[in-house]
Amino acid sequence: MMRRLLVQAADFDPGAELASLGQPGVGGIASFIGIVRDTPDQARRLVALTLEHYPGMTETEIERIMAKAEARWALTRCTVIHRFGRLRPGERIVFVGAASPHRTAALQAVAYLIDWLKTSAPFWKMEAFDTGEREWVAARAVDAAAAARWD
Amino acid sequence: MKLVYFAWIREKIGAAEEQISPPAEVKTVRDLMTWLSARGPGHAAAFADAKRVRCALDREFVTWDAGLEGATEVAFFPPVTGG
Numbered sequence: 001m002m003r004r005l006l007v008q009a010a011d012f013d014p015g016a017e018l019a020s021l022g023q024p025g026v027g028g029i030a031s032f033i034g035i036v037r038d039t040p041d042q043a044r045r046l047v048a049l050t051l052e053h054y055p056g057m058t059e060t061e062i063e064r065i066m067a068k069a070e071a072r073w074a075l076t077r078c079t080v081i082h083r084f085g086r087l088r089p090g091e092r093i094v095f096v097g098a099a100s101p102h103r104t105a106a107l108q109a110v111a112y113l114i115d116w117l118k119t120s121a122p123f124w125k126m127e128a129f130d131t132g133e134r135e136w137v138a139a140r141a142v143d144a145a146a147a148a149r150w151d
Numbered sequence: 152m153k154l155v156y157f158a159w160i161r162e163k164i165g166a167a168e169e170q171i172s173p174p175a176e177v178k179t180v181r182d183l184m185t186w187l188s189a190r191g192p193g194h195a196a197a198f199a200d201a202k203r204v205r206c207a208l209d210r211e212f213v214t215w216d217a218g219l220e221g222a223t224e225v226a227f228f229p230p231v232t233g234g
Contacts, residue, residue, distance in 0.1 A: 034234055051233070052157055052158055053233070054155070054157060054207070054210070054226060054228070056210055057207060057210035057211075057226070060210055082233065082234075093234075094233075094234055114234055117233055117234040118231075118232075118233055118234030119231065120212070120231065121231060121233040121234070122157070122207070122226075122228065122231050122233070123231055123232060123233030123234075124157055124158035124228065124229060124231065124232055124233075125232045125233075126158070136158055136159045136229065136232075137232045138229075138230075138232070139229070139230035139231065139232050143234075
């Protein structure tokens with residue numbers, strides 16, 4: 001099992017990441033890409049999303065989540081790339097990819113990885129709006145419930 | 152003992168990290184939060200709503216009942232919002 005984990009400010013190339021997951025023995029590759037969403041709030045527009053993280057702990061926690069996914073599904077490769085720093089609407093935040101001999105394992109592993117990334121990787125998001133307002137994003141109960149359904 | 156703070160907890164305290172030497176009676180994370188709250192208005196504001204505060208000891212998530220003995224780095228932060 002080949003594991004690839006990057007926590008970086010720089011953008012990534014989804015095509016190159018998908019290609020690197022496609023090795024002999026693979027029957028399917030599944031992936032998820034998170035994008036900075038413009039807010040549906042009409043009164044103000046999102047200008048930037050800034051992600052802060054806990055260097056060292058971030059990598060340890062994501063490794064732990066990846067190890068759990070590998071233990072649960074027959075994966076040949078698994079990739080997580082999570083960006084930090086100041087991002088604009090439309091920019092990529094996160095890439096999760098999994099390759100497996102069979103599609104179900106790849107699809108489920110990707111859903112598992114992103115659900116757990118949201119609730120246990122030490123990242124925090126701060127939104128800046130065109131009104132000058134800035135707000136830390138609150139954790140959502142729906143995300144915790146999504147992760148808990150895998151228990 | 153090194154303390155590190157993130158997100159709005161860092162902003163309320165006004166520092167990303169600090170070195171402290173709490174007294175012997177500060178034995179748990181909960182004790183430390185109470186002790187830190189008395190250090191100034193920024194600390195008090197950061198820990199005012201304990202339900203919104205999470206902790207890690209040496210980069211492992213812990214609950215407020217966790218003992219501080221042996222810990223070298225204590226982190227306080229809000230619930231995480233990655234992904």
